[in-house]
Amino acid sequence: MASILNIAIFLPLVGAFIVSLFRNEWLTKVVSIAISGVVFALSVILLVNFNPNTHHFLYRTTVPWISSLGINYDVGLDGLGVSLFTLTALIFFTVFIWAIKVKEKPTLFYALFLILETTCLGTFSALDLFLFYLFWEGMLVPMYFIIGFWGHDRKIYAANKFFIYTFFGSLFLLLGLATMIVYGYFISGHISFEYDFHRHIAYPIWLQIILFVLFGIGFAVKVPMWPVHTWLPDAHVEAPTAGSVVLAGVLLKMGTFGFVRYSLPLFPQASKIFIPVMFVLSIIAIIYAAMMAISQTNIKKLIAYSSISHMGMVTLGTFALSVSAINGASYMMIAHGLSSAALFYAAGFIYDRFHSYEMSDLGGIAKYLPNFAILFMISGLASIGLPGFSGFVSEFLILLGTFKYFPMWAIVAGVGMVLGAAYFLYMYKNVMLESASLPESKIQKLQHTMDLELHHIISFVLILFGAFIMGIMPYNFVNIVSQTSKLILGRF
Amino acid sequence: MKALYPDIITTVGIIFLIILELFLPSFDLIGFLGFSISFVSGVLAIKYSLAGYRFNEWLLDINVFSLLLKGVIYILTSFVIFSSVSFFKSKKTFVENVYTFLLISLGLSIMVSSKNLAVILAGLELASISMYISVGMLRDDYISKEASFKYLVLGSMATAFFGIGSAFYIGATSHLDIISVSVNHNSAFALASLFLFVAFALKVSAAPFHFWTPDAYEGAPTSTTAFISTVPKIGFYAVIFLLASYIFPVTNNFSYIVGIVGVISMFWGNLVAYAQNSAKRMLAYSSIGHAGYFLIGFSRYNPLSVSSTIFYVIVYAFATAGAFLVLSILEKNQSWNHDMNNYRALYRKSPFLATALALFLFALIGIPPFATFIGKLGIFLGLVNSNAWFFAILFVIGSIIAAGYYLKLIVYMFFKEPITNDNVSLSLNLFDTIGISAFLIIVFFFGIFPNVLFDIILRDMFHG
Numbered sequence: 001m002a003s004i005l006n007i008a009i010f011l012p013l014v015g016a017f018i019v020s021l022f023r024n025e026w027l028t029k030v031v032s033i034a035i036s037g038v039v040f041a042l043s044v045i046l047l048v049n050f051n052p053n054t055h056h057f058l059y060r061t062t063v064p065w066i067s068s069l070g071i072n073y074d075v076g077l078d079g080l081g082v083s084l085f086t087l088t089a090l091i092f093f094t095v096f097i098w099a100i101k102v103k104e105k106p107t108l109f110y111a112l113f114l115i116l117e118t119t120c121l122g123t124f125s126a127l128d129l130f131l132f133y134l135f136w137e138g139m140l141v142p143m144y145f146i147i148g149f150w151g152h153d154r155k156i157y158a159a160n161k162f163f164i165y166t167f168f169g170s171l172f173l174l175l176g177l178a179t180m181i182v183y184g185y186f187i188s189g190h191i192s193f194e195y196d197f198h199r200h201i202a203y204p205i206w207l208q209i210i211l212f213v214l215f216g217i218g219f220a221v222k223v224p225m226w227p228v229h230t231w232l233p234d235a236h237v238e239a240p241t242a243g244s245v246v247l248a249g250v251l252l253k254m255g256t257f258g259f260v261r262y263s264l265p266l267f268p269q270a271s272k273i274f275i276p277v278m279f280v281l282s283i284i285a286i287i288y289a290a291m292m293a294i295s296q297t298n299i300k301k302l303i304a305y306s307s308i309s310h311m312g313m314v315t316l317g318t319f320a321l322s323v324s325a326i327n328g329a330s331y332m333m334i335a336h337g338l339s340s341a342a343l344f345y346a347a348g349f350i351y352d353r354f355h356s357y358e359m360s361d362l363g364g365i366a367k368y369l370p371n372f373a374i375l376f377m378i379s380g381l382a383s384i385g386l387p388g389f390s391g392f393v394s395e396f397l398i399l400l401g402t403f404k405y406f407p408m409w410a411i412v413a414g415v416g417m418v419l420g421a422a423y424f425l426y427m428y429k430n431v432m433l434e435s436a437s438l439p440e441s442k443i444q445k446l447q448h449t450m451d452l453e454l455h456h457i458i459s460f461v462l463i464l465f466g467a468f469i470m471g472i473m474p475y476n477f478v479n480i481v482s483q484t485s486k487l488i489l490g491r492f
Numbered sequence: 493m494k495a496l497y498p499d500i501i502t503t504v505g506i507i508f509l510i511i512l513e514l515f516l517p518s519f520d521l522i523g524f525l526g527f528s529i530s531f532v533s534g535v536l537a538i539k540y541s542l543a544g545y546r547f548n549e550w551l552l553d554i555n556v557f558s559l560l561l562k563g564v565i566y567i568l569t570s571f572v573i574f575s576s577v578s579f580f581k582s583k584k585t586f587v588e589n590v591y592t593f594l595l596i597s598l599g600l601s602i603m604v605s606s607k608n609l610a611v612i613l614a615g616l617e618l619a620s621i622s623m624y625i626s627v628g629m630l631r632d633d634y635i636s637k638e639a640s641f642k643y644l645v646l647g648s649m650a651t652a653f654f655g656i657g658s659a660f661y662i663g664a665t666s667h668l669d670i671i672s673v674s675v676n677h678n679s680a681f682a683l684a685s686l687f688l689f690v691a692f693a694l695k696v697s698a699a700p701f702h703f704w705t706p707d708a709y710e711g712a713p714t715s716t717t718a719f720i721s722t723v724p725k726i727g728f729y730a731v732i733f734l735l736a737s738y739i740f741p742v743t744n745n746f747s748y749i750v751g752i753v754g755v756i757s758m759f760w761g762n763l764v765a766y767a768q769n770s771a772k773r774m775l776a777y778s779s780i781g782h783a784g785y786f787l788i789g790f791s792r793y794n795p796l797s798v799s800s801t802i803f804y805v806i807v808y809a810f811a812t813a814g815a816f817l818v819l820s821i822l823e824k825n826q827s828w829n830h831d832m833n834n835y836r837a838l839y840r841k842s843p844f845l846a847t848a849l850a851l852f853l854f855a856l857i858g859i860p861p862f863a864t865f866i867g868k869l870g871i872f873l874g875l876v877n878s879n880a881w882f883f884a885i886l887f888v889i890g891s892i893i894a895a896g897y898y899l900k901l902i903v904y905m906f907f908k909e910p911i912t913n914d915n916v917s918l919s920l921n922l923f924d925t926i927g928i929s930a931f932l933i934i935v936f937f938f939g940i941f942p943n944v945l946f947d948i949i950l951r952d953m954f955h956g
Binding site: 066067068069130133134137138140141145148149155156159160163164167168171172174175177178179181182185 | 854857859860861865868869872873875876877884885888891892895896899903906907908941942943946947950
């Protein structure tokens with residue numbers, strides 16, 4: 001089984017080599033879809049075979065790599081890891097299908113996404129801090145070019161802002177890693193980048209605080225938490241559809257994953273001290289981003305702000321430090337990955353057909369594109385947490401877990417979720433309904449617009465089916481992540 | 493005795509080339525011979541380094557570490573010669589260029605093989621004087637001559653500082669060798685440290701001693717810039733490493749002077765780079781910024797930070813040389829003056845060159861999986877190990893600032909539309925492709941397997 005994991009991680013990279021070697025458009029698309037399909041199948045095998053009764057890392061491979069610095073090639077998955085791994089594989093699979101009609105530089109487009117897939121999968125499975133950082137930073141360059149090449153009007157600004165912000169965060173993360181390694185060296189006498197080695201070290205409280213802050217800056221930029229969130233709306237609006245989907249569906253999860261995998265178990269005391277700070281930042285993110293979303297007229301920006309709001313819920317749940325809240329946070333990473341991907345597909349579809357994200361240019365679409373209207377509605381309802389979809393389970397678990405120790409915070413966060421329903425329905429009304437006041441020219445245009453094509457439908461259905469399954473069978477999935485949560489809380 | 497072979501081969505080779513050039517002034521022939529001599533010396537040096545040879549007689553002190561540095565110096569020289577011959581041909585410079593490069597590398601190689609100040613000075617001057625000459629090689633070009641003169645004046649100042657520093661050093665210790673001495677609170681010794689440090693700060697173009705750098709780098713033929721901005725750095729930082737091991741720690745708080753010069757250099761270089769419209773000048777300021785990183789790395793003496801800094805210097809040299817060589821290939825194209833606007837949509841004109849330059853720039857930013865990232869990580873580890881938190885945080889901020897201007901060039905190459913649709917096709921011959929690829933492979937390889945280099949550095953560095 002361990003070899004399946006390694007194959008799944010590096011197959012896309014091999015694909016990128018093949019693709020850039022042959023530079024044939026048709027071959028590129030077939031190879032990319034086939035490879036991402038295989039990776040998705042492998043990830044499902046890993047998920048199905050996952051033993052939820054152990055808190056050890058499964059499918060583990062450890063190979064010595066840079067021995068003089070104590071660095072190994074070390075990968076493995078725990079419950080959270082395998083869930084995010086499967087999510088990543090699914091989202092990339094749908095992205096490759098969705099983008100099949102990309103016209104501009106298709107080979108480069110697919111090659112960059114294949115590289116990106118390897119780095120994302122690697123980030124979620126790396127158990128060596130050096131390897132983790134390698135994958136974590138590795139996504140920077142492909143994503144930069146994806147935004148810069150295929151983005152919209154202000155793509156250069158958005159790409160640079162994305163790069164600088166993320167680089168800023170990751171250098172602090174790197175400094176934190178260095179500090180941790182050096183401390184490990186002081187007390188044990190040898191340099192080691194191994195995750196398990198550091199998990200068993202009890203850091204003194206002052207060092208935990210320093211490390212928590214350094215790691216926290218790195219993760220917070222990626223989540224993104226309020227006040228370092230400003231790169232996200234720009235990056236999302238300017239990125240091409242596929243880029244936005246990967247950004248919202250996978251890359252944002254790296255930050256929250258970092259908090260759960262690294263910050264909580266490695267620095268438990270500092271995490272406790274920082275609970276109020278994290279709560280305040282999360283609540284600000286939830287309420288402020290929801291308010292910002294309501295005031296947007298650009299639908300993609302609206303969805304981007306809704307992502308910030310949802311990620312606020314994840315950080316809130318993470319730091320509520322009860323099993324069900326962390327379960328909920330992990331669940332929400334997946335749920336939001338799926339629902340935001342679907343929403344960005346919807347926004348991308350609208351842009352493909354009408355060449356605008358502005359609500360004032362749109363309206364009355366539902367009457368003429370019924371299939372799209374249905375799937376868009378389902379995506380939105382999944383996002384705002386309708387029972388039956390994964391979003392509901394996650395919100396429920398987070399609020400339940402938070403309410404146990406911090407009732408006031410839970411109530412405030414609940415209000416934020418109500419706002420979520422408000423902005424989505426408001427957007428849906430403006431974009432899809434309101435057909436009465438449309439001018440004749442627009443109706444003409446709408447009548448000649450094609451509804452969803454097959455590749456759109458496949459992507460939508462795969463994603464929404466995932467959200468649906470997770471919504472009606474929550475127990476199986478919660479079971480997988482709950483060992484991770486229990487293990488983390490065992491440190492407190 | 494075998495440890496001397498690489499230098500002997502180079503010396504004999506240079507004499508042979510000088511004589512041969514009188515009869516057969518052909519770029520291809522001399523270039524090929526120069527490449528071969530340098531490459532063979534480099535491979536031999538690395539081989540002897542791995543085999544653990546050493547030579548400790550006369551005034552020399554050659555150990556595994558200095559053999560490694562020699563190997564890197566010669567191999568980098570051979571790579572630069574390999575990739576620059578066609579450039580020199582297109583610019584109609586003198587054939588002498590080839591063996592001035594060899595002379596510079598010989599001087600540097602002598603410099604790293606001794607702890608004796610007199611021998612270091614001899615090597616330093618051999619390298620420096622050859623460098624002044626090679627900067628001024630474009631004899632019809634006013635800027636090149638001006639650059640050469642400016643370099644000569646400021647370079648001689650460095651020599652003067654080195655001389656005064658050595659004098660004070662002898663006065664304080666009655667030694668000419670750089671060895672561990674215990675002369676606490678000796679002001680003559682402190683002055684000696686200061687002067688020696690300033691001499692090398694001038695040579696590696698650390699702010700505020702950097703004023704010659706942008707002009708010299710811009711004025712020199714671009715291939716020469718690729719050479720003088722990288723190969724000599726390895727030698728100079730090796731001497732700074734010696735100073736950091738034996739001389740700086742003696743005087744109290746001297747490490748702060750080194751660190752502060754590093755910080756000033758880092759911020760000055762990285763901020764002023766934003767104001768540049770010429771890619772060549774921008775890279776010159778980037779090297780001032782990097783001088784800052786390296787001095788910060790040398791400011792605290794512990795195995796981790798010092799060895800990582802040496803590692804960083806070596807891989808940085810390859811990345812920078814690669815970037816300048818891409819520039820030199822572009823310059824063969826007429827009407828190319830390195831203004832940023834020239835780089836608009838380079839991606840469409842030459843995907844290979846644009847991608848290669850972008851990768852070198854990402855390497856200079858310090859992103860994994862490029863080797864420079866390992867250097868950065870190592871310096872972080874070292875600084876934290878010495879509790880130099882202040883410097884570590886400043887280092888982080890400086891690196892973030894630096895990312896912006898490298899991105900600026902990448903943006904011009906990939907995302908900006910060209911002003912005119914001239915559609916000049918860029919000539920790219922096989923040698924250029926091989927040369928650039930070699931640099932790329934090295935920068936990648938040491939990023940994935942840094943231990944290959946690290947192990948040799950660490951093996952003898954601290955007991956050589």
